[in-house]
Amino acid sequence: MNVLSTLISIAARLVLAAASIVLFLVVLAAGLVIFGVVLLWSLIRGRKPTLHTATFRRAAEFRSQAFRPGAMHGMNGSRAPRGEVIDAEVREVREVPNADPRLER
Structure with a gap:
């Protein structure tokens, strides 16, 4: 019986x-096959695969940032500021309706 179970196993x-x-x-x-079909289809349409x-x-850049020196967080999980904060006022720039296109150069 032991030989039979071994053979079946x-x-x-x-x-x-x-x-x-x-x-x-x-x-x-x-x-x-899928790679070949996609390659042929792109070549038939004239596009470079x-x-x-x-x-x-x-993803590789994100992983490498985690191991840079100085990337460690403080005790509260915040980082030191990296540079100055610039506050800029946003305003809309409109086109002049009767502008001569030759004067824009």
Whole structure:
């Protein structure tokens, strides 16, 4: 009985390993096919295929800011001010209705 359960256990593990490898290969093939279709579609439309990595770059910059010297917070969680505060009055700039465009240079 012990030999039979060992053989069944080994067979189940082999089937599970084979199914995992097949699933991995199917997902890899699907990803490559989707990548190829998107690449061909962008080339047919005449656009250069690009990778949008700005999100990863921003995340890396955010992580690097946490480990800079002087980035530690005070006891109450506030940081020291980094520079002067400038108070500017906001006003609307309107166009002159009868302005000569040759005089704007």
